[in-house]
Amino acid sequence: xxxxxxHPDGLELQAYFDxxxxxxxxxxxxxxxxxxxxxxxELGALSEVxxxxxxxxxxxxxRPIWGEVRPMGEAExxxxxxxxxxxxxxxxxxxxxxxxxxxxxxGDAAETEWTQTSSLWSGETTSSxxxxxxxxxE
Amino acid sequence: MHDRTDDRLVxxxxxxxxxxxxxxxxxxxxxxxxxxxxxxxxxxxxxxxxQDTFIKLMHASARYRxxxxxxxxxxxxxxxxxxxxxxxxxxxxxLPMSDDHDTTAAPGPDALQGMAGEESRQQVREAIAALPExxxxxxxxxxxxxxxxxxxADAMDSxxxxxxxxxxxxxxxxxxxxxxxxxx
Numbered sequence: 001x002x003x004x005x006x007h008p009d010g011l012e013l014q015a016y017f018d019x020x021x022x023x024x025x026x027x028x029x030x031x032x033x034x035x036x037x038x039x040x041x042e043l044g045a046l047s048e049v050x051x052x053x054x055x056x057x058x059x060x061x062x063r064p065i066w067g068e069v070r071p072m073g074e075a076e077x078x079x080x081x082x083x084x085x086x087x088x089x090x091x092x093x094x095x096x097x098x099x100x101x102x103x104x105x106x107g108d109a110a111e112t113e114w115t116q117t118s119s120l121w122s123g124e125t126t127s128s129x130x131x132x133x134x135x136x137x138e
Numbered sequence: 139m140h141d142r143t144d145d146r147l148v149x150x151x152x153x154x155x156x157x158x159x160x161x162x163x164x165x166x167x168x169x170x171x172x173x174x175x176x177x178x179x180x181x182x183x184x185x186x187x188x189q190d191t192f193i194k195l196m197h198a199s200a201r202y203r204x205x206x207x208x209x210x211x212x213x214x215x216x217x218x219x220x221x222x223x224x225x226x227x228x229x230x231x232x233l234p235m236s237d238d239h240d241t242t243a244a245p246g247p248d249a250l251q252g253m254a255g256e257e258s259r260q261q262v263r264e265a266i267a268a269l270p271e272x273x274x275x276x277x278x279x280x281x282x283x284x285x286x287x288x289x290x291a292d293a294m295d296s297x298x299x300x301x302x303x304x305x306x307x308x309x310x311x312x313x314x315x316x317x318x319x320x321x322x
Contacts, residue, residue, distance in 0.1 A: 014306040018280065020287050049312050053266070053281045056259045059175045062185060065167040066160055069192045 007039060008032060017046045145204035152199050159199075163192050169283060170216050176278045177220040179267045187219040194219070209285065210292035217275050217293060224271055258320075265315040273308035276301050 008016065008029050015021050016029040033039045142150070142161065150158035170191055174184035194215050202211060266274060272294065279285045279293060287298045287305075294301065 010310070011302050011306050014309060015287075015302055018287070018305070020302070045313055046309060049309055049316065050281060052258070052262050052316060053277075053312070056262050058172045058282070059181055059184075061168050061171045061188075062181070064164070065171075065188055065192055066163050068189045069163060069196065 006032065007036065010042070013039065013042055014046065017043060017050075144208035145206060148199050148202050148208065149204055151196075152202075159196060162195075166212060167192070170212065173213065173216055173278055173283060174220055176266060176282060177217070177271075177274060178223060179263065183223060187216070187223060191216045191219050207289075207292055209283075210289045213279060213283070213285070213293040214295065220275070221271055261316065261319045265312050265319065268315060269308055269311055273304050273311065276304040277308040277312075280305055 006028075012021070012025075012029060016026060019026075021029060029039075033043060142158070144162065144165070147158040147162045151162070167188060171184055171188045174187050174191075175181050178184055178187070191212070195212060198215070202208075266277070269277065275294060276290055279290045280287075285293065287301045290296075290301045291298050296304075
């Protein structure tokens with residue numbers, strides 16, 4: 001069977017439509033489709049769906065994100081306690097007595113100790129009974 | 139606007155340049171927001187998760203390796219945020235997770251003729267929302283963000299072959315769904 005007579009399967013047609021085939025494969029699929037109504041119909045259907053998808057307008061961002069995420073010299077924190085109200089109360093008491101410094105981790109969670117000032121660049125992560133905080137720009 | 143590459147901006151931010159982070163956020167906030175809206179269907183939730191995505195990026199930036207794959211890395215973070223939120227929705231609503239595939243023949247292109255206007259755009263949004271999450275994610279990244287199969291695979295921690303299959307199934311599912319909606 002000549003290459004142009006071989007029906008590409010659905011995956012290959014999808015890849016051709018998406019421009020993901022190497023040049024030789026793409027030429028072979030194109031040559032086949034030029035003489036195969038069935039495969040042209042499939043490509044036409046992919047094109048129709050794609051056009052419909054692209055007809056939905058992209059939503060507009062209501063407001064810039066920067067003000068909500070920027071690291072701040074003096075940060076305001078939104079407290080999200082991990083271990084309940086009792087731990088929160090103990091943590092606040094400890095925070096007042098000890099006056100820990102705030103750090104931000106490069107790890108997966110934002111873990112900080114509460115303080116009046118903070119620095120994004122002061123390196124180490126410490127887990128803490130004081131709880132877990134998210135830095136906001138509020 | 140700015141001539142520094144994304145990789146350079148991350149490196150500079152890790153080195154203490156807060157302005158570099160701002161450039162990254164301003165450059166990518168809209169694409170990330172658009173992606174999250176299309177994944178979640180809710181602009182309000184998307185805005186929340188968009189902030190969370192950049193906060194996570196900020197905290198993970200020290201571990202990023204500048205190899206020219208920033209977009210995939212960023213959309214991996216955003217995709218994980220979206221899927222966590224979708225999982226939480228399912229738990230709250232006690233909905234089953236669905237990865238079912240309809241194997242009946244797909245309708246031809248003429249079945250989709252006549253879809254136009256806001257109603258059809260709403261139907262498209264609903265059809266996208268009805269896709270299984272991974273199909274939806276691959277489709278959104280391909281159709282709306284023009285990412286390559288490899289970039290999508292990197293963003294989804296998957297393989298090119300899997301991405302190809304996800305996209306094929308997503309397109310087939312959308313064809314059938316949209317044809318049914320149009321026929322009503």
